[in-house]
Amino acid sequence: MYIVASIAILVTMGLALTRALLGPTVYDRVLAVNMFGTKTVLLLAVIAYLYERPDFLDLALAYALINFISVLAVLEFFETSRRRAASDQSPRR
């Protein structure tokens, strides 16, 4: 049963990767990464049970906590580049 769940998650990871490769916009790629992250958390949790070592859930916990930092960093990246494009047109030193 764990195996069925992990196969579903793995297939979803494959689909998310396809979306990340196809694009078409950068936001689609970021969406795919975020989705990939949540699927990784689930996969790690399920495999920890499959291996019968639930003490390895620390790993899934770490991902659950810090996965969205990269999405926020992307948001900040866009904000910074937009702010800069608005404030000065000249090349920055």
Place this chain on the structure above:
Amino acid sequence: MVVVFALFLLTLLVVTAIAIVRSEDLFSAVVLSGIFSLLMAANFFVLDAADVALTEAAVGAGVATVLLLGALTLTPTRERARSRRRWLALTAVAANVAVIVFATIDAPNLGDPQAPVHQHVSPWYLENTAEYVGVPNVVTAVLASFRGYDTLGEAFVILIAGIGVLFTLGAGRDRLLAKDPEPRPQEGLKHHLIPKVVSRMLIPFIVLFGLYVQFHGDFGPGGGFQAGALIAAGMILHSIIEGERAALKLMPPRLLVTMAVTGTLLFGAVGVVCMLLGGAFLDYSVLAAEPVEGQHLGVLVIELGVGLTVTGVLLAIYHAFAARDQ
């Protein structure tokens, strides 16, 4: 069955790597490298390397993407020039793949217990860790105690890399603080209410979890390297949300550098103290009356040193990039 999962994950890994190299948009390449890191962590986990997977998770999700994005804000995000002598390079690369595959034909199968790697030191480590160091996590024991010299060297490499970054980019940070130290209302993502509230709620938990990983490293997956990266990720989140100036006010550059240097010095000092107490360099058995107690103490202290170094260096590096673009 899990072996089949590993095959699937590895295939995805190769696809992602090729996509990273092919993509002309550097931003997409960086985003894809986030997926690459997730896949690496999943692979490490499937291959029974929980500690390594935790490190990759903490570094890849929390720090690497953010650093790359920080560099991309300072550079153009599109690749302009076409590849040079593409076919020559492709032929050379294909030939090399063939050579490596040929060289690994005789290599032992995956998980072969008769493989030479499993014959020499590792059985000794696995059997005697409980007796000599007394911690369940053999990886931590080998890292901190048996191969302490190596880890000391790595800590110094990290410190030196951090110093290098500060020498290359550092001036901008002092300029930022000297020019206008007060946090601005427009800075960071403060005007996005939901991320702000959620992050303020999460940052304590990330740091708490980092401390748990730091001090629970003897018993479960964890240790100084992972904890340092996790805590750095938490503080980077704080900096993304509240803005660069607020973050620098909370943890001034001087403090970060002090943390990094103190960590490595602490590591080295433990070694010297061991020598002064009559043992060998980094032989913690002499630190307490019972050798195992001493080992425990030594492992704890040097993991703390490593954690301090990694946190300090990673945060200093992040701020060096982030303050540069202001």
Place this chain on the structure above:
Amino acid sequence: MHQLLDMAVWAASWIMLSLGSAFVLVGGIGALRMPTLYTRVHATGVTDSLGPILVLGGLMLQSGLQIGTLKLFAILVFMLITGPTATYALANAALLAGMTPVADRRSERQPSGHEES
């Protein structure tokens, strides 16, 4: 009586796990097949909350009361907090960059500077 309860918990956990896997898979298919960015955000955003609830809930029922359950609960709580935040941040970034949500695929507009060759 105890046996019956165990059976019920066991069955419930398997049902949750399989339902969760189904939702996860549906989310993946949605992310791939939906026509525009915002519909894709919708597909993944919803299933990224429901899938973990069911999968991790199923695992929790499997493990019974132990430290692992607590960790699973923490993972679930953090995922439920961070997932929607990430989705929000992403959709917000796209909206601010000038991508308008449209119902028709042909009129999907891509802002200059963000499309790729």
Place this chain on the structure above:
Amino acid sequence: MELIGHFHYLVFAVLLMTGFYALVAKQNLIKKLLGLSIFQSAVFLLYITMSTREGGTAPIIRPEAVDQIYANPLPQVLILTAIVVGIATMALGLAIVVRIREEYDSIEDNQIRRMDRRS
């Protein structure tokens, strides 16, 4: 079975050479650094592959499990430290790229060389 046992080595070879290709053929300096990190990851993968043992589990001793097989801790220790060192050195590389961009206003290898020759 032979193929499954050696698939990791194949992936190692392909990843290593993908990274190497980016290093030698791409002109963009950040792309070169990404290639370097892929190269590095390939080596990590090889080491971790070597550390696994059939029927084993991660080397965290469980006293209650008798005759449990554990993976080899030594490669894991080496790679664990190498990952953090890798990110620190990549940051150093990125810092140098940023400085190059500030001096030359370009991060393309061939353009930088051209400017060097002209001056």
